[in-house]
Amino acid sequence: MVIKLLMGNEAIAHGAVEAGVKVAAAYPGTPSSEILETLAAMAGEHGFYTEWSVNEKAALETAIGASFTGARSLAAMKQVGLNVAADPLMSLAYIGIKGGLVLVVADDPGPHSSQTEQDTRKFAQFAKLPVLDPANPAEAREMAKYAFELSEQLLLPVILRPTTRTCHACQDIDLPEDIRKNPPPAGFEKDPNWVIFPSLSARKHIWLNKQQERTGNILGLSPFNRLEIDGDTRVGIVACGLSYNYVREALQLTGLRASVLKVGTPYPLPAAPVMELFKHVDRILVIEEQEPVVEDQLISLAWQQGLTAPISGKHDRLVAREGEFDVDKVKAIIEKFYGLQPESGQETPLPELPLRPPVLCAGCPHRASFYIFKEAARGTEAVFTGDIGCYTLGAIPPLNALDTCLCMGAGVTMAAGLHRVEPGRKQVAFLGDSTFFHSGVTGLINAVYNRADITVVILDNRTTAMTGHQPHPGIGNTGTDGQGTTVDIAGLARACGVDFVREVDPYDLTAGIKAAGEAMNHNGPAVVIMKRECTALVEKDRPYTIDRKDCIDCGACVENLGCPAIGRQDGLPAINANCTGCGVCAQICPVQAIRRKL
Amino acid sequence: MKSDIVISGVGGQGSILASRALAGAAIAKGLNVLTSEVIGMAQREGPVTSHIRIGNNLSGALIPDYAADYLISLELSETVRNLNKLRPGGTVITSKTAIIPTSVQLGLSKYDDEIYVQYIKEQAEKAIFLDLESLSLQAGTPRAGNVVIMGAFSTCPGLPLQGEQILQAILQLVPERYRNINTHAFELGRQAMEEF
Numbered sequence: 001m002v003i004k005l006l007m008g009n010e011a012i013a014h015g016a017v018e019a020g021v022k023v024a025a026a027y028p029g030t031p032s033s034e035i036l037e038t039l040a041a042m043a044g045e046h047g048f049y050t051e052w053s054v055n056e057k058a059a060l061e062t063a064i065g066a067s068f069t070g071a072r073s074l075a076a077m078k079q080v081g082l083n084v085a086a087d088p089l090m091s092l093a094y095i096g097i098k099g100g101l102v103l104v105v106a107d108d109p110g111p112h113s114s115q116t117e118q119d120t121r122k123f124a125q126f127a128k129l130p131v132l133d134p135a136n137p138a139e140a141r142e143m144a145k146y147a148f149e150l151s152e153q154l155l156l157p158v159i160l161r162p163t164t165r166t167c168h169a170c171q172d173i174d175l176p177e178d179i180r181k182n183p184p185p186a187g188f189e190k191d192p193n194w195v196i197f198p199s200l201s202a203r204k205h206i207w208l209n210k211q212q213e214r215t216g217n218i219l220g221l222s223p224f225n226r227l228e229i230d231g232d233t234r235v236g237i238v239a240c241g242l243s244y245n246y247v248r249e250a251l252q253l254t255g256l257r258a259s260v261l262k263v264g265t266p267y268p269l270p271a272a273p274v275m276e277l278f279k280h281v282d283r284i285l286v287i288e289e290q291e292p293v294v295e296d297q298l299i300s301l302a303w304q305q306g307l308t309a310p311i312s313g314k315h316d317r318l319v320a321r322e323g324e325f326d327v328d329k330v331k332a333i334i335e336k337f338y339g340l341q342p343e344s345g346q347e348t349p350l351p352e353l354p355l356r357p358p359v360l361c362a363g364c365p366h367r368a369s370f371y372i373f374k375e376a377a378r379g380t381e382a383v384f385t386g387d388i389g390c391y392t393l394g395a396i397p398p399l400n401a402l403d404t405c406l407c408m409g410a411g412v413t414m415a416a417g418l419h420r421v422e423p424g425r426k427q428v429a430f431l432g433d434s435t436f437f438h439s440g441v442t443g444l445i446n447a448v449y450n451r452a453d454i455t456v457v458i459l460d461n462r463t464t465a466m467t468g469h470q471p472h473p474g475i476g477n478t479g480t481d482g483q484g485t486t487v488d489i490a491g492l493a494r495a496c497g498v499d500f501v502r503e504v505d506p507y508d509l510t511a512g513i514k515a516a517g518e519a520m521n522h523n524g525p526a527v528v529i530m531k532r533e534c535t536a537l538v539e540k541d542r543p544y545t546i547d548r549k550d551c552i553d554c555g556a557c558v559e560n561l562g563c564p565a566i567g568r569q570d571g572l573p574a575i576n577a578n579c580t581g582c583g584v585c586a587q588i589c590p591v592q593a594i595r596r597k598l
Numbered sequence: 599m600k601s602d603i604v605i606s607g608v609g610g611q612g613s614i615l616a617s618r619a620l621a622g623a624a625i626a627k628g629l630n631v632l633t634s635e636v637i638g639m640a641q642r643e644g645p646v647t648s649h650i651r652i653g654n655n656l657s658g659a660l661i662p663d664y665a666a667d668y669l670i671s672l673e674l675s676e677t678v679r680n681l682n683k684l685r686p687g688g689t690v691i692t693s694k695t696a697i698i699p700t701s702v703q704l705g706l707s708k709y710d711d712e713i714y715v716q717y718i719k720e721q722a723e724k725a726i727f728l729d730l731e732s733l734s735l736q737a738g739t740p741r742a743g744n745v746v747i748m749g750a751f752s753t754c755p756g757l758p759l760q761g762e763q764i765l766q767a768i769l770q771l772v773p774e775r776y777r778n779i780n781t782h783a784f785e786l787g788r789q790a791m792e793e794f
Contacts, residue, residue, distance in 0.1 A: 003625055004625075005618065005621050005622060005625055005631065030637065031637065112636070135658075136632070136658070136659070165634055165658070165659060165660065168634065168635050168636070168637050169632060169633060169634045169635075169659040170617075170618070170621055170631070170632070170633040170634075170635070170659075171630075171631065171632050171633075171659075172621075172624070172625050172630055172631050242658065245657040245658025245659075246657070246658055246660075248657045248658075249657035249658060249662065252657075253662065326658075326660045326662070327657075327658065327660060327661075327662040328662050328663050331662070347682070348717075348720070348721065350678060350679075350717075351678060351710065351713045351714060351717050352707075352708055352710070353675050353678060353679055353707075354675055354698070354699050354701060354702050354707045354708060354709045355699065355701040355706060355707040356608065356643070356644055356645050356675075356676075356699045356701065357644060357699075357701065358609065358641070358642035358643060358644035359642055359643050359644075359699075359700055360642065361642060361643070390642070393642065397701075397704060397706060398700075398704055468637075558703050558704070559704065562700045562703075562704065563700075564643055564699075564700055566703070567698055567703055568703060577740055
């Protein structure tokens, strides 16, 4: 054995490799992205295939195809990615799998970097699929390995659902030095059971429902559920996944006693350990982040069994349904459950702290693109629809450039919807290159087909920047095992039937404003590709400086751009060490006081 | 032996490297370790905090309020923001340097160094203020603040880790060509603590 520090996502990847995964596919999304990054780095040595797919649906379907040959396969995504992959998942539950298929879906209570706090355990319940909920990176690795076995035992895909605090936690983990190889998969065998006709679905639905009980029985013996009986108390706490850690520490801190059932398999909730807990307690508190998945099943089970011990949790509002938990929150819940007044510390009020929202990096080409389109739209009532990516940050001051943001790809189609009601107004949709391939291109085809007079701005920074610079079809390089085929965005837009397609360098404000104006005045859908590499991926250019003699302190550079490289020094705007030399501020200075350093 | 350490700063300052280095040193010492880091959107100049828990029989990776033995901070206002993590009697090692966010340039919020320094001194029994900006420049790069502060931290009495192990863990995480600069930065941090 060798001890390594692994992040939860790396631990999941290791577990999958130890289980003999043959094909793994993902679309990046925080907090899940490092799973496939780790797998891609291990693929060569261990002889398996990995890919960054164009979206989560493509990733899951790739894994499904591989599974149908008997190969163990994995798909990874963040929780909102599962919304995109919901279609294949719901049907797959009926059809079933051949080689073990593990779907890793990272939830993000908080949320830290997501649009929603949706609970994938609830999704698993909806799809009638087993879900595993790890408490820490070491357990995430064990669960990843086990999930493949369980999947093959049940002939169902299995969901592994870590949350941000497991994905991005690191832990010392014992790893085996050798990984045994699985025999090669048998290959795809033709069978009518792979074709989902309604008649087959009707039969398979009955099978799927029966599998729920079978799964519960199997999971009843799982070491991921652990009952810790305290004979000196008649109080029980059921803690799911990560919350188990907080419960354990809160009990240590308060000195309160309880029998604790740690649940690692929240759906289907196995009856055996729960029934055992009921024997030892008179009342139960259920602590789980997000939705009352375990709690609802527990209440239902207790009612079926005629058990009357009171159950507390979310339904009596003791436990929050929103936000992320920590030891302090769980401690307060437990104290309240015991009828204790939580300690109120006498806190000195904090001094006023600066607001520090995340901002576009110094020299970010998106900043220039937003400036260009705001200038081109000046004096009009244009609506700028946004999308998911770094450029969502264009919505915050001082750019205030985006008026909407909903989900991946929605900017384009929502712009078209806005246009239907206000055809006299300009609608401009902004989305990134990776997002365009993910789900923007379908919206563009829809706009062409239905003649939506909108402008689509593709912020092509040659990467999937927000999630850590993963590649996409516009790059060609797959980021996994080598060179893929480059899909040209301009060519694709033309092939979709767009007459007006322009490529512009966002650092060239004059050319940009001209192209933006023409695109917005074009009759019919227009595409402008703002092409410039992400500033984090290129060497800095020679920086700029503001000549204090010439500066008239008009504030244009500070207030129009909000660039973190422009601050103030002794009362006047000044450029700091963050400057990347993009030169955008020099172009907007009315007195040419901003010049490149010699 | 158990130690709870919070590292705070602003996205891009290298707090994750510092957190991984402490975790690496803990493993080298045969201790268990759990860390929690902020990755993703906040990394774009937002506030970032890492929690590092070293010892045996650890629970979760998140440190409760008023429980951290050390608060190591790469930015002054972020020290204030995270001071509620420090236990009574705990130690603060903080940069004196302010990183003024764009919101302040735009007049949307305020930044007041003097009030923050005062508040930290009132709240923490042991607070060490380092001029990370000039120490990093002395080391040869403005980006070495994370390594300088690790050097300073390594001199704290009663740590479960050895200074040399922290340095070795840092050197394993940085590219070969930056070895000398990082060793120098670490040493400057160590020396800076001699004043206190």
